[in-house]
Amino acid sequence: MNKKEELALNGGTPIRDSYLPYGKQWIDNEDIKAVTDVLKSDFITTGPAISQFEKEIAEFVGAKYAVAFSSGTAALHAACFAAGIKENDEVITTPMTFAASSNCILYVGGQPVFADIDSKTYNISPESIKSLLTEKTKAIITVDFTGQPAEYDEIISLAKKSGLIIIDDAAHALGATYKDRHIGSIGDMTMFSFHPVKHITTGEGGIITTSNADYYEKLLLFRSHGITRDSLKLKNNQGPWYYEMQELGYNYRMTDIQAALGSSQLKKLNTFLKKRREYAKKYNDAFAEIDALITPYQQHECNSSWHLYIVRLDMEKLNVNRKEIFKALQKENIGVNVHYIPVHLHPFYQKLGYRKGLCPQAEKLYEEIITLPLFPAMSEQDLHDVIAGVKKVISYYSIDQR
Numbered sequence: 001m002n003k004k005e006e007l008a009l010n011g012g013t014p015i016r017d018s019y020l021p022y023g024k025q026w027i028d029n030e031d032i033k034a035v036t037d038v039l040k041s042d043f044i045t046t047g048p049a050i051s052q053f054e055k056e057i058a059e060f061v062g063a064k065y066a067v068a069f070s071s072g073t074a075a076l077h078a079a080c081f082a083a084g085i086k087e088n089d090e091v092i093t094t095p096m097t098f099a100a101s102s103n104c105i106l107y108v109g110g111q112p113v114f115a116d117i118d119s120k121t122y123n124i125s126p127e128s129i130k131s132l133l134t135e136k137t138k139a140i141i142t143v144d145f146t147g148q149p150a151e152y153d154e155i156i157s158l159a160k161k162s163g164l165i166i167i168d169d170a171a172h173a174l175g176a177t178y179k180d181r182h183i184g185s186i187g188d189m190t191m192f193s194f195h196p197v198k199h200i201t202t203g204e205g206g207i208i209t210t211s212n213a214d215y216y217e218k219l220l221l222f223r224s225h226g227i228t229r230d231s232l233k234l235k236n237n238q239g240p241w242y243y244e245m246q247e248l249g250y251n252y253r254m255t256d257i258q259a260a261l262g263s264s265q266l267k268k269l270n271t272f273l274k275k276r277r278e279y280a281k282k283y284n285d286a287f288a289e290i291d292a293l294i295t296p297y298q299q300h301e302c303n304s305s306w307h308l309y310i311v312r313l314d315m316e317k318l319n320v321n322r323k324e325i326f327k328a329l330q331k332e333n334i335g336v337n338v339h340y341i342p343v344h345l346h347p348f349y350q351k352l353g354y355r356k357g358l359c360p361q362a363e364k365l366y367e368e369i370i371t372l373p374l375f376p377a378m379s380e381q382d383l384h385d386v387i388a389g390v391k392k393v394i395s396y397y398s399i400d401q402r
Ligand SMILES: *Cc1c(COP(=O)(O)O)cnc(C)c1O
Pocket: 071, 072, 073, 074, 097, 098, 100, 101, 143, 169, 171, 172, 193, 194, 195, 204, 205, 206
């Protein structure tokens, strides 16, 4: 066995000179031109670039409609409104996600109910959903965690039996497929986020895709103050200037500057996905031989979009906890992260009465995971640095099995 290399944490030389983030956008000259073209045009907001981008996203995922928003979180809020979720309604979701997936339920006065995850896929467990269904359950918010689609056959059948609406938080899953269907055409409404770490970016931004005309109309209304100018919908048309505020909506509009960037980014999505999948495979191959690491399980008949690459530590084979390993990797200049702190453990949710122990599988997973850098703009060399850094740190802390 080789002599153990000294960790940067203990004063050794780091694997890399510069810090590698876990995710980052890819912006090229085409994107910049798309943005400056809009800036020179007549409309920088509420113009033609928005409907163009919406049409392209809807076509890509195979949905009838898409409505763009100022953020993914605003889009989720709108979806909860369109679904008619209100006070006393329960909505089942997963805690292994970003807080926005469940905050949107609270925005409309609903009650988040956290189902546990499947310890193999890390996605929401259909069994757990089933055990939490009540008379008050109105909807399920699934999350395609890391880009791997949730178990839709089972979830859809549960939803159908109980008349529930499925809102898919697919912030991680643009380009993912479930049994040959694109994510975006499966849930009643699906949200994609265009934050810079996501698959494509508009700076900030999000979108809902749906094939339901009623949801579509409500999403449009909600995005712009609840105001309509559509003469067919006006209750009391007083003249050509007239508009009506019919619901309490928000200003959640995306600008044309952002939409043009989105359209330009979308042209590169397949290249981005290819890179992510290629890098994920290289990680899988490199880590397969390391006993103390559990690589991500992949569902049959699904193609993940690989937003995140998460390794799980096998604690019995290591002589330190996740925190030590995390710190050691950071010192090697590898931009590791943790996705996510289970939502119900945040102080705000604790104040609402949610307690530790509610979702044991998610809570256990949280203690053992580390997200490694994965984004299309990283180079082969970056990838090799991550692999070398992980091998260095894990072998240093591995309990010698012999
Ligand atoms: C990024 C993200 C969101 C929120 O999207 P924003 O565009 O940042 O508002 C919601 N859910 C998940 C799972 C996310 O990763």
